[in-house]
Amino acid sequence: MMLGRLLSGDLPRSRVLTAVLIAIFFGLLLTPFLFPGARATNVAAKICIFIVLVASFDLALGYTGIFSFAHTMFFGIGAYGVAIALSTLGATWKALAIGTGAALMVALVLSLLIGLFSLRVKAMFFAMITLAVATAFQTLASQLSAFTGGDDGLSFKVPELLTSAFPLSPHTFRGVALDGKLLCFYLVFAAAVVLLLVMLRIVNSPFGRVLQAIRENEFRAEAIGYRTVVYRTCSSVLSALFATLAGVLLALWLRYNGPDTSLSFEIMINILLMVVIGGMGTMYGSVVGATLFIIAENYLQDLMKLASNGFSGVPFLRDLFHPDRWLLWLGILFIVGVYRFPAGIVGKLRFSAWKKS
Amino acid sequence: MTTTATTVPATDALPAEVKTDRLPLLLIPALALLALPLTGSFSTWVTLTFAGLAMGMIIFIIASGLTLVFGLMDVLNFGHGLFITLGAYVAVSVIGRMIGYVESPSLMRNLMAVVPAMLIAMVVVGAVGFVFERVIIRPVYGQPLKQIMITMGGMIVGVELVKVIWGAQALPLPLPAAFSGSLLFGDAAVEKYRLITTVVGLLVFAAMLWVLSRTKVGLLIRAGVQDREMVESLGYRIGLLFFGVFIAGAALAGLGGVMWGMYQQTIVPEMGGAINVLLFIVIIIGGLGSVGGCFIGALLVGLVANYTGFLAPKVALFSNILLMVLILLWRPQGLYPVVKR
Numbered sequence: 008m009m010l011g012r013l014l015s016g017d018l019p020r021s022r023v024l025t026a027v028l029i030a031i032f033f034g035l036l037l038t039p040f041l042f043p044g045a046r047a048t049n050v051a052a053k054i055c056i057f058i059v060l061v062a063s064f065d066l067a068l069g070y071t072g073i074f075s076f077a078h079t080m081f082f083g084i085g086a087y088g089v090a091i092a093l094s095t096l097g098a099t100w101k102a103l104a105i106g107t108g109a110a111l112m113v114a115l116v117l118s119l120l121i122g123l124f125s126l127r128v129k130a131m132f133f134a135m136i137t138l139a140v141a142t143a144f145q146t147l148a149s150q151l152s153a154f155t156g157g158d159d160g161l162s163f164k165v166p167e168l169l170t171s172a173f174p175l176s177p178h179t180f181r182g183v184a185l186d187g188k189l190l191c192f193y194l195v196f197a198a199a200v201v202l203l204l205v206m207l208r209i210v211n212s213p214f215g216r217v218l219q220a221i222r223e224n225e226f227r228a229e230a231i232g233y234r235t236v237v238y239r240t241c242s243s244v245l246s247a248l249f250a251t252l253a254g255v256l257l258a259l260w261l262r263y264n265g266p267d268t269s270l271s272f273e274i275m276i277n278i279l280l281m282v283v284i285g286g287m288g289t290m291y292g293s294v295v296g297a298t299l300f301i302i303a304e305n306y307l308q309d310l311m312k313l314a315s316n317g318f319s320g321v322p323f324l325r326d327l328f329h330p331d332r333w334l335l336w337l338g339i340l341f342i343v344g345v346y347r348f349p350a351g352i353v354g355k356l357r358f359s360a361w362k363k364s
Numbered sequence: 365m366t367t368t369a370t371t372v373p374a375t376d377a378l379p380a381e382v383k384t385d386r387l388p389l390l391l392i393p394a395l396a397l398l399a400l401p402l403t404g405s406f407s408t409w410v411t412l413t414f415a416g417l418a419m420g421m422i423i424f425i426i427a428s429g430l431t432l433v434f435g436l437m438d439v440l441n442f443g444h445g446l447f448i449t450l451g452a453y454v455a456v457s458v459i460g461r462m463i464g465y466v467e468s469p470s471l472m473r474n475l476m477a478v479v480p481a482m483l484i485a486m487v488v489v490g491a492v493g494f495v496f497e498r499v500i501i502r503p504v505y506g507q508p509l510k511q512i513m514i515t516m517g518g519m520i521v522g523v524e525l526v527k528v529i530w531g532a533q534a535l536p537l538p539l540p541a542a543f544s545g546s547l548l549f550g551d552a553a554v555e556k557y558r559l560i561t562t563v564v565g566l567l568v569f570a571a572m573l574w575v576l577s578r579t580k581v582g583l584l585i586r587a588g589v590q591d592r593e594m595v596e597s598l599g600y601r602i603g604l605l606f607f608g609v610f611i612a613g614a615a616l617a618g619l620g621g622v623m624w625g626m627y628q629q630t631i632v633p634e635m636g637g638a639i640n641v642l643l644f645i646v647i648i649i650g651g652l653g654s655v656g657g658c659f660i661g662a663l664l665v666g667l668v669a670n671y672t673g674f675l676a677p678k679v680a681l682f683s684n685i686l687l688m689v690l691i692l693l694w695r696p697q698g699l700y701p702v703v704k705r
Contacts, residue, residue, distance in 0.1 A: 068509070072509060074508075074509055074512050074513075129508065130508040130509060130512070131434075131438070131440045131508050131511075131512070132648075134440075134442075134512050135440070135644040135648060138640075138641055138644060139641055139644065139645060139684075139685055139688065140685075142641045143681075143682055143685045146681045146682065147682075150678060150681065272637070276516065276520060279513060279516065283513060323528075326528045326529075327528055329528070331527075331532065332524055332527065332528060334520060334524055335520075335521060335524035335525065335528070338517055338520035338521040338524060339521055341513075341517045341520070342500070342514060342517040342518065342521065345504075345510055345513050345514050345517065346503060346514075349510075
């Protein structure tokens, strides 16, 4: 009952999906202790951050039917806000708050402008305009090197409480040092959980239902009396704000930000793959998609190395399974996904559970 | 295309003379004249203008297919960049086998390498366009969101396959010996290759105009852009027409890719994706679906990029976006808005 309230009544509705979500939740929660080592914790933190980012993208794409290429721009604004504030004002909590606040303001204004100017037009046009704006922003970020560090990016210090130099306890627990870095991980984790629950709340509110109505048939939604432009703009602004917060978490965790880590077009493509593979129009889809994709990004390559070695005598197959070509296989999965399972893994699981009952 | 393949000149079937809007045409000379006092010296201005025109021509060759495809079926192919990349890589493979011909100073021998390279690139890219349309685009007609996603997906897979075949590293695409070097007009130096590009671009534009305005296929294409359902109801199979235009557009993008690759002299798998934004800007400026607008848009983008690159390099990075905003403020639907029913 309590859990139902927490999930805004939007339960997984499939036993397998429930099991997968519980596994992901506890897997991420216990990563620092289950898999000691910096790499596993890094992967887990990245998963948490991308879950928020992908869910915020899904809010616009999956729930409202708005395709924006400028999503990484807002991710970058969040990350740069924190990076610039912490590197110029010093590593204090106040600087962090200022950076986050400023980033949110910039994102709010920009997304509002983009939304009001171009959400009235066709989806294609909106996609093109956002692509152009995002490209311009990326160039701007790498050109204003005095401000953003240019292509090299910015390295900065975070408040001491969140660094490994801050010991929480003199003891170690199962060989894991209890220090500020661990605290930082749990901060990212907790923030991701809270943000995801808030987004779940939004999409399951009456407001969220209107968004879905617009996605299904904009003309009818308008006819019922909803001002679709206002709702679509709200949806894209909310999506931008959550993406900004994801960027804040990214900068906080990496203690570095540059164009490649938060603004590049590659990240945009990755988000797209994650949201489609996981399942559009379901918040749980972003959890599954982001987890699967980032694990694949980090560990599929090891698997492919084995396959590539196995085919080392066959010239074309060897290149096809080269570890650097992992995106090829996810790209094929993506195309098949868009055709065959538009609702992604989550949709598939829910559908088979629904058929059984 | 049994009903549409007859290329009987249909001149008499066309309306005598439609009132044409020539105002956007003036933009190009106006821009060039505006830049003349700013650049300072006449010779620099000539060099820059030719560089801009050459760049614009290549962009036009690439973007023309994209705008027609959009006009006919409301399909915007975010994977168009793939055709550019592919064209350039096929050319590298062909020219790599004939390296002796490319390096020899004789123009004839150069052409014997470059012309086949371009033709083979067009055929290969056209074939890939055939597959791309059937596999990637056909199943998602009329679903804009899916189209955006699926064409992006097609581009990802295509670029990865290019990396599988040719490798991920940058490859050199040598410019034939007779094409390199500059011609001197007074004290203004104009690179030969830029002149050649401009001529080829003009030829392509002229051929396209001829097909569009003087043949039955062209008539059907223009009619289809304006009112798809009416053309269908008259018994023409617009699907086939679209298919043909898509393949031709892909082949032209392949040709553009070869020319762009020679312009840059090095090619990377990501070159097509990098140009995508420029293409969208050009077709938005021109008016989605208009070939004439696309031509003017491409030349404007090329000229502005070169002038600002010389005058204010920092501004040059945003010049395209600025140009788009200015044009859209003047004409919100682009230079030549396509009247759609």
